[in-house]
Amino acid sequence: MSNAVEGAGSQGPGPSKEQIQTEVGQWLDEHWSVDLSLSAWRTLLVDGGWAAPAWPTEFFGRAFSEEQAAAVSEVFVARGVVGVAQAGPGRLASHTILGHGNSDQKQRYLRSILTGEHAWTQLFSEPGSGSDLAGLTTKAERSGDVWKVNGQKVWNTSAHHADYGLLLARTDWDLPKHQGLSYFLIDMRQPGVEVRPLKQMNGHASFNEVFITDAEILPIDLLGSEGEGWRIAATTLSIERQGFAGDRSGGRARTLVGPIYDEYRDELAIALEPYTWYPQRAGRVDLALPRARQTGAIKDAQVRQELAKLLCMQKGADIAAATAAAAKRSGNNEVVPAGSIGKLAASVIARQASHVHTLASGADAMLAGPASALEGIIAEVLVSVPAISIAGGTDEIQKNIISERVLELPKEPRFDTGPFRDVPRNLADT
Amino acid sequence: MSNAVEGAGSQGPGPSKEQIQTEVGQWLDEHWSVDLSLSAWRTLLVDGGWAAPAWPTEFFGRAFSEEQAAAVSEVFVARGVVGVAQAGPGRLASHTILGHGNSDQKQRYLRSILTGEHAWTQLFSEPGSGSDLAGLTTKAERSGDVWKVNGQKVWNTSAHHADYGLLLARTDWDLPKHQGLSYFLIDMRQPGVEVRPLKQMNGHASFNEVFITDAEILPIDLLGSEGEGWRIAATTLSIERQGFAGDRSGGRARTLVGPIYDEYRDELAIALEPYTWYPQRAGRVDLALPRARQTGAIKDAQVRQELAKLLCMQKGADIAAATAAAAKRSGNNEVVPAGSIGKLAASVIARQASHVHTLASGADAMLAGPASALEGIIAEVLVSVPAISIAGGTDEIQKNIISERVLELPKEPRFDTGPFRDVPRNLADT
């Protein structure tokens, strides 16, 4: 699925890379200072038109192509200049609004996303609809001049910092499930919205639950038309699948000196906090061999076999992904679609890595915390890996996708195509 | 499912074990001779009422209970007396006819099954209906005074020796699939029936294909009523699942001396021929450790692990089966039903055994035939094991049974409940 925003920005040839870099360089000479506050600097950036050069000219951008925008980023990175607020769900919000919002909505929301003034969260999943996202049951009903919303959301990253939410809710129960959903922009700072942290089995609380009770949304905050929710959500999900780079400073922000960097590092730390355990969730393949050497388990023939299997799978997956990417760049589509297969590979690899770490540690794997192996990293791997085959679409869903879309095997029979009102669902959702 | 025949025979207490054994002993003293021909001896047996003492008195039996019949067998085994023809599909035929036939059918068929004069085969499976047996498409249509049959059957053990067949055919295409089947006794020695051996990937030809073209069956050879076929087939299948003991002489027939034993051994050899590779199909777990010692692979840490896993599984399965059997004997039904689980275990064990044999042999596993490892047994294991998870109900079917009947998970949605005429099926079957 192509990115709605990048599509919008790719118009005409415009200035050359050199022209762009000269212009932005001069502008930075005049405006950039490490002594500015983050918000003051980003306001300058937005007003100067350099905040999001790939965006349309009407909305803070310059309608630059991907290459042209990259030329701008290059200069920013080279000079260690802090960019706009990019990390976390704000990016999902800006791209979705840019793709599907009306002018009023773009005017009201986009600027504060770029400056970082307002933070966002995504309100899609529910306890009763995980793999079956379109089966969600949060209700939005017109009541006089407003939409009244009731329901419960879950897996909401950064919801406790959010000012606004991207809300998917059911507005029509008589249509088939995908057709009865609408997409709203909801004010999180209202009494009907309660955010509670959701602790995971590994002790982290990267997500929240959000309880919505008679929360209100103005009609002007319906994104797109009523019933268009699923189509718009697809945009948000496709951007989410691209992942996000977090720090766009090329890593330099970590070491640069100046007040704005301090502020930026704080912002980044908050934005990245939910993801600190993600490398452990992936199994820390990088540590498998060193750890086996450290404990001496490398001398065990079983461990060698399991480690070799792990390294083989990792190598195969790396090459397969790189080959697919290279083929995509060169316009050759012979290669098997990489997304779901890569995700499935990541699950298998993480589980094998966890197995190897277990074998390499032996009884030491009973310990946890900073005093345990590799300052607790091994223990965190062991209790985090179960998440990788669930988050972002379970392995089962990936296998459905692979078998149906890649291998073209027949679809599962469906039991949820009639009016949503009549579709069997979880007791709690009725 | 209880055995229709044994149920029929279990009436009243009757004579004691001692009385029975005295009586049969005396009778044997008078009649048994190793110089008789097999058919002469079995005719005596049938006429004397000792051929099938558990059968009803009207049909060659004495209505003995299971224990009483066992008392008779005990004497036969002790004296090395040859019993009635028991091996192979004849047993399926006699038990099914006894359970569901009318008096005329019992009179016409049962005697020659006991004497061994007539051999039988089972004509159930078809190329287009394997796992889905009830989806068979062999047609039987009334045409004047006879049923005309057309279709193709497969996996018919001993069909090339058979005089008669147990035929399941569709007589009504407008009923749901299980209801449109009827059960026939068909004369195999007629022009419309062609039997061809079916060679397997391991080189054996244990089964046949049977091509039926305008074969004729008299109305008196419809077993039960029209449309009762599936119900009656269940009896045949339940007897088949009990397995058959082959040689009922307790192994003594192999060594005893006399003309009747020579004839008996020939009969047995023919009956057992299709099954010579069955131990290899099960993986020859018994040879895994000796073979690993023979090749020296026992010193390889990987082989030791895989071998240990194999022995663990085998031990677990043995104990589980023995525990289930003990519990069944003592009337304790707490234990998980053993059938499908045991069959599934056999598949897993055979595959692991094949893996161990492969590892233990290394490159020598490329060879086959009498000059290869263990006189070709290892090679036969490697190309026979794939059958164990297919024959007698695939692993997939066993898992359906376990998950639905044992674990009580919901059933698969069905697409074949309407009139059979409208059920999607294989191109060749339409």
Next chain:
Amino acid sequence: MALGFTEDQRAFRDVVARFLADKSTPTAVRELMVTSTGYDAAVWKQLSGEVGLLGTHLPEAFGGFGFGPVEMGIIAEEMGRYLYCGPFFASAVMAGYAVLGAGSEVDKLRLLPGIADGSTIATLVLDNLNSPDQVGQQLGATSAADGYQLSGVASMVVDAQVANLMIVAANTPQGISLFEVDPQAQGVAVEALEVLDPTRKLCSVGFTQTPAQLLGEVGQANLDPLWGLMSTMLAHEMIGGAQALFASTLDYLKLRVQFGRAIGSFQSLKHRAADLLLELELAKAATHEAARVLATGEGDLYAPNMAKAMASDAYINIAKQAIQLRGGIGFTWEEDTHLWFKRAKSSEVFLGTSNWHRERMMQQIEETADV
């Protein structure tokens, strides 16, 4: 001894299960696992007094009930099922069997009645939990004027934080010996450790010239049979836990609806459940067999190794699937699945990995063959 359980044994299991179902609820487990002692003293008292489980395996002469590994296995299995938090495994199983195996009559008379009635909470101090062959490398004993002195560190000791008796395996010039140590004695340092599985507390235990009393004869501690008994009991604990998780997961599959159908109607999940049942049933059979072998002395010497390897693999596979089949919910702290998952994970490496047990099994098969 016949296969399967007698009626008495089944009734005994019911008693144990009812007690634990009442006392060791997930709520109780969650409360206890964050305490420093890790157990409920009142429940411990009932366990020893009213229900009388702690001396099940000990001869009546030493205050026990004179039952064998089968009955002890029943307790361990139910404790695993209900995730019992408390020093049963450390005191009754580990220390109890250690004293029973190595102690002199006098030692047993002195130590076992307390273990049996619960007034003593003992633990077994091993300086290696991977293999009996590696025990004794970190802990040494030297003979002193009035007995022995211990020095060294055991990096992981189960439930040492509540022990008032330590049975310590240490090396001597004559070989590995078992010693009795008072945790209050000079030079004993007990330090609680952060653990992956908070339902099984671990401490490091250090000794510095700590006075110790020899049990039995010096250098005569044979850890192999003890390891077999402990592994067999651990295997029971594991199949108990595996059964609990399997049952709760089946319930979830029947209840949870996605795409308009119970997820338990999806064939891939049904078949996975069947695969897990098979693995569980084989592991259960092997585990009960190990108890029977230990009780009767008849059967394969390596039955405990089989049991530990199979129970361990089955438990961890079921635990992984218990989370996976629940989706995101299964990864939350609120859901109870992770409590069993972590017990599965810690049990997987406690007293030797599956690989180690399989290797041990093959060694024993080959030794037997060489004779």
Next chain:
Amino acid sequence: MALGFTEDQRAFRDVVARFLADKSTPTAVRELMVTSTGYDAAVWKQLSGEVGLLGTHLPEAFGGFGFGPVEMGIIAEEMGRYLYCGPFFASAVMAGYAVLGAGSEVDKLRLLPGIADGSTIATLVLDNLNSPDQVGQQLGATSAADGYQLSGVASMVVDAQVANLMIVAANTPQGISLFEVDPQAQGVAVEALEVLDPTRKLCSVGFTQTPAQLLGEVGQANLDPLWGLMSTMLAHEMIGGAQALFASTLDYLKLRVQFGRAIGSFQSLKHRAADLLLELELAKAATHEAARVLATGEGDLYAPNMAKAMASDAYINIAKQAIQLRGGIGFTWEEDTHLWFKRAKSSEVFLGTSNWHRERMMQQIEETADV
């Protein structure tokens, strides 16, 4: 060298595939596999002449085309896909690479042009097919007046029944050396063996004081790189076969109806297909990577080991499922699946099992680390 294949390479693959699709049909395979020679001389002639594949990997100076392991891998992959029966692997791959690696310039000029144009059918005689470390235990060479004399037996030699040139690895006091032997020479005994996979013929080859000519320098035969090349080509053959079976199995799943639906609509079979695709894709990636590493000299030394281990596991898993998913039909002789199954099975143990290759890989990782 970039990832993926160039347009030229893809076009080359098409040529090879079209040729084999035409010549190596299942019908042809079934006919050839029951002959004593095991190949079709006319096809062999076209293969060398018209299509010119046999010298793909040999330098132009020796009558070849000067391409590398990537192109050779393409041929091997397609041959595996179409189950080509003939001495390509023995002559071009095994003997060809052996001479290329160990022979002197003179040796190469004498031997390679014949291999390249197909007039020579060569084979490599190894007295052990499990590991290069075990080669030389059954075959020995002693120097004689006019060269060397060979004695001993190689129990399995690929396609020796049709070879008119043997390259023999034998032990000498200076170490393993390669020799050139005329199969017609004195003391050579070639005996056809009954094989599990009739598409790959094997013979035992015995030598009794057979005259032999040394290739290159005595004791300088380094079998490791040769083994890596052969393993990489075998891995290609295997992923080719695996792809053929996977594709035909998918077709079957879409076509076969049971219970009123295509069996490919059953979720457990769909998920199994997805699992197999994943395994296949990773094995393919690793196999193509091994060819690239050999072609460029850049990358992991143990890439061939990875390739053989992964291709082998993927092929045998797919082959097992190709039978299972076809049910009883898949077990019949008439159905073609078993032809590939048997090739998978023989490839699994040819040139080292997966376990051996993984162990070799770890040895190389550890050796590198020690430097």
